[in-house]
Structure formats: structure tokens, C-alpha cells
Amino acid sequence: MRTPGRWWRHKSTPEKVETYTRWSFHFFAVMEFFSVGLTSVAPLGARLGTAVMLVVAVHATLCFVTVSRAIDWTRGRRPQPTALLWTLAAVTAAIAAAAIGLAELGPKGERVDTAAGGVFGVILVFGPGIIALGVRDRRRAFGIAGGFAAGTWIVAFALGAAALTALFTALIVLVGGVFIAFTAVFSVWLMNAVYELDEARETRARLAVAEERLRFGRDLHDVMGRNLAVIALKSELAVQLAQRGRPEAVTQMVEVQRLAQESQREVREVVRGYREADLGSELAGAQGVLAAAGIDCTVGGATAAGLPAPVQSALGWVVREAATNVLRHGDARRCAVRLRVLEGRVVLSVENDGVSEAGAESGAGPAGSGLAGLRERLAEIDGTLEAGPAGQGLFRLTAEVPLPSRSAPSGDVPAAVAVRSMSEVTS
Incomplete structure (x- = not known):
């Protein structure tokens, strides 16, 4: 009831x-x-x-x-x-x-x-x-x-x-x-x-998502446009040479093969750059996007500098997915992101006050297929993810990743990103 x-x-x-x-x-x-x-x-x-x-x-x-x-x-x-x-x-x-x-x-x-x-x-x-x-x-x-x-x-x-x-x-x-x-x-x-x-605010959130999609499409077009045009021309040239019995056709097809392999590598780099972002950049970007949508976002705790690249990549994706879901679901007014580097592990928590209990149970927070994807990504580096209501109308997502022994500093250090209110962003 x-x-x-x-x-x-x-x-x-x-x-x-x-x-x-x-x-x-x-x-x-x-x-x-x-x-x-x-x-x-x-x-x-x-x-x-x-x-x-x-x-x-x-x-x-x-x-x-x-x-x-x-x-x-x-x-x-x-x-x-x-x-x-x-x-x-x-x-x-x-x-x-x-x-x-x-x-x-x-x-x-x-x-x-x-x-x-x-x-x-x-x-x-x-x-x-x-x-x-x-x-x-x-x-x-x-x-x-x-x-x-x-x-x-x-x-x-x-x-x-x-x-x-x-x-x-x-x-x-x-x-x-x-x-x-x-x-x-x-x-x-x-x-x-x-x-x-x-x-x-909802329109701004949709525009932010659309802008990111356009950026990815633009990067992909820049990478593939020239290579595909060259492949098409060289393939046409190789066909004409082969019809005339010219041995240069083999050379042109070898070049086409090289260009195709190069294109595959560049596409992988584009996708990797899109899906594996720097943790510090993701923290700053999430704070800016949420503040632009009228949500008071604070980022504090430890710095992301010095963390291993796989850890930064996985936690950066957690920040990106969590920020996106705060925009899409609920009616958040505040969001707090905290990064802690403890003895042998890194703990990232994202907490907001805009997800209803019903929404949390149905995956309206960073849940659903997004939650499964985050757990799979963290599992690759032996990390864990917990998400659910935290009482008093709060929803909390916590990601924990172990650190290699040589990279594990202890204790918290000063915040990497200063707290920025909505009024500072809009001004």
C-alpha cells in the first residue's frame, strides 16, 4: 500500500x-x-x-x-x-x-x-x-x-x-x-x-545525446571516407588491369588489402576512443552536462591521475552511463560523484535524489541492459557493481575495482574537480 x-x-x-x-x-x-x-x-x-x-x-x-x-x-x-x-x-x-x-x-x-x-x-x-x-x-x-x-x-x-x-x-x-x-x-x-x-531540461538532455552521436558519426566519417574512396578507385583500376592481363593488377589489389586492414584498425581506434574514455575527462564532462540540465552535480574524492588505463576506462564508462541515466530517468535535483582510492582498490559512487523506488526496481536508474553491460566491463578487471535505492528517495551506484599492488596508494587525496553549481555554468 x-x-x-x-x-x-x-x-x-x-x-x-x-x-x-x-x-x-x-x-x-x-x-x-x-x-x-x-x-x-x-x-x-x-x-x-x-x-x-x-x-x-x-x-x-x-x-x-x-x-x-x-x-x-x-x-x-x-x-x-x-x-x-x-x-x-x-x-x-x-x-x-x-x-x-x-x-x-x-x-x-x-x-x-x-x-x-x-x-x-x-x-x-x-x-x-x-x-x-x-x-x-x-x-x-x-x-x-x-x-x-x-x-x-x-x-x-x-x-x-x-x-x-x-x-x-x-x-x-x-x-x-x-x-x-x-x-x-x-x-x-x-x-x-x-x-x-x-x-x-529534457530537450537539453536529448540534444546532448544527439550531439555525442553526431560527434561519433563525424569521427567515423572522417576516418572511413577517404579510405573507402581510395579502395573503390584502386579496386576499379585493378579490375581494368586484370581484364587486360596486366600484372600490375596484383599490386593494386595488395594495396586495396592494405587499405582495408588500415581502415579496420582506424575504426577500432575510433570505437575504442568512444567507449574507453579518460576518467578525469568523463568526471568533468558529466558534471558539465548535468549542470547544464539544471542538476547540481558535485565531484569529489581522489584524483584520477595515476590510475591504470584499464581502471580509468572501466570507471569512465560507469560515470558516462550513470550521468546519462540521471538525465533520462527520474527528476534529480542533486547528484554527487565520489572517487576513493583505498588500500588496494578504487571505489566510485554516484548518488542522486531523482530516481523513484519503482523506477529503481524496474531499472530506471543506471539499470537494465546498461547495468548488465557495466558489470561485464568491470568483471574483465575483477571489479564489482552495486546499484539500488539508498533511502530517503536516493539512488546509489557503487563500482569497486581492485588495483595492482604497485599502483595502490592509500587514503583520499584532494578533489580532482572543484564543485561547480548551475549558476556558475550558466553565467
Whole structure:
């Protein structure tokens, strides 16, 4: 059974902001019912108070539904709830007019006036503010609050209230309605901005992967383009010489064979350079890519200099694979990479806070086929790899590789790469 805490942690940052926005305005509807609906029963009596409570409950329910529909419309999941907005506006105006009528023409008494005034004020403040959620134009959203304030003055004056009293009441409605409308407009803007930033981060991550693929393709083209062109020309020449019975055809085919073998060697070098990177360069590159994607990445511990080439190659691939999976999966805000050179072994750990427990179990961290590939690579040098949840929403990957006895210094040394925040990268 999923607890509320786990349900919240499994949401991405934009989803958390949307949930917070949605339930903040839902709370307005709940607060409306409990603040003026239930409290109207005692001062108005059982019969009239119950009727007022039911009317307020209808308005609160309309507000609750309007919040959900309006936010879904803002995110493009459903059409604009125009009919619902007009219904809420009409019900708000009708209840407010009825509250004024109850205060002016209903049973006399301070408690009745207080209850009617509370219903009137809360309804006319929350109603226009929630309607503003379903309006895209900001001036129109504030205009709705102004329209209700103007209507308040007209109705109050028509029902016998003094002109100054009606004006003061209208000003209160205007200030409260504009404040809630501003809150609605700002909340929608903030929610959309968070979604756009998250989409931009995902785009940057995809562009980084695409750029690396283009680099590899460019290197391969540079290596193979000239050699294949020469092989084609020499093969054509050898065919023509062979058709004429010329002995030089054998010489040309020997040259073709040499070029083919040379091309194989160069392709292997390109692939080796792509798959076996320098550990120091990979640490710096991972920090830069993650920081560019909005993830605060810190690299610390021992220096990579002096480690054997096979160890650097294997751990460099671990860093590259782990950084790629942090970008692709979860919603990480921080990532910590630490390299330790201990007695006879090197330990590399990569820890981030953006992988859900479910994602970890299904291989959403550095898992799946990537995890199997890393274990195979480390097994070639007697290394091990562990990956899994580390508690409190963390995911940790730890690679351990033994060192030859002559290359095994002990203890940690100062960090190879300084901590660089996102603000330093973007500046």
C-alpha cells in the first residue's frame, strides 16, 4: 500500500507544483463551506440556516469542480469550461444578492446581519478568484473582480443600503476579489513556467545525446571516407588491369588489402576512443552536462591521475552511463560523484535524489541492459557493481575495482574537480 509520502515523492517537480496549485484552490472551496456555511445554522435558526448552508455547499462544490476543470484546461487536457464558468458566475451573483436581501429585508438582528455579511463577503471574494483560473487574459481576470464589485454597489444601493455603505462594501469586494484573482493568475503562470523549464531540461538532455552521436558519426566519417574512396578507385583500376592481363593488377589489389586492414584498425581506434574514455575527462564532462540540465552535480574524492588505463576506462564508462541515466530517468535535483582510492582498490559512487523506488526496481536508474553491460566491463578487471535505492528517495551506484599492488596508494587525496553549481555554468 502506497503511503502519502511515497505518492508525493514519485511525482516529478512540475507534477508537484500542479498538485500544490490544484489543492490550494480546492482548499478555498472547503474553507468557504466550513467558514460561512456551517456557521450560519446557529445565528439563522435551523430552517433558514440549513437552507443557507446547502446553498453555500452548492457554491463550494461548483468552485471545487471549476478548479479541476480550469487547471486541466490550462494544461491542455480538456476544452475551456466556459459553461461551468458562467454557471459559477451566475450562482455567485445570485447568492450574493440573496445575502444582501437577507441583511436588508430579512429577520432583524446583529447575528443575522453578521451571518449574511459573512456569506456575502466570502462568496464574492472566492467566486471571482476561482473563475479567474479559467480565463487566459489577465485583464479579463481582474475585470471579473471589478464587475462583481460594481454589481455589489448597484444591488446594495437598490435594496436600500446607504450610498457610502454600498461603496465601502463594493471596495471590500474589489480588493478581496482582485487579490484572489491575482493569486490565481500568478499560480497558473508559475505552474506553466515550471512545466516549460522541465521540458527545456529534457530537450537539453536529448540534444546532448544527439550531439555525442553526431560527434561519433563525424569521427567515423572522417576516418572511413577517404579510405573507402581510395579502395573503390584502386579496386576499379585493378579490375581494368586484370581484364587486360596486366600484372600490375596484383599490386593494386595488395594495396586495396592494405587499405582495408588500415581502415579496420582506424575504426577500432575510433570505437575504442568512444567507449574507453579518460576518467578525469568523463568526471568533468558529466558534471558539465548535468549542470547544464539544471542538476547540481558535485565531484569529489581522489584524483584520477595515476590510475591504470584499464581502471580509468572501466570507471569512465560507469560515470558516462550513470550521468546519462540521471538525465533520462527520474527528476534529480542533486547528484554527487565520489572517487576513493583505498588500500588496494578504487571505489566510485554516484548518488542522486531523482530516481523513484519503482523506477529503481524496474531499472530506471543506471539499470537494465546498461547495468548488465557495466558489470561485464568491470568483471574483465575483477571489479564489482552495486546499484539500488539508498533511502530517503536516493539512488546509489557503487563500482569497486581492485588495483595492482604497485599502483595502490592509500587514503583520499584532494578533489580532482572543484564543485561547480548551475549558476556558475550558466553565467
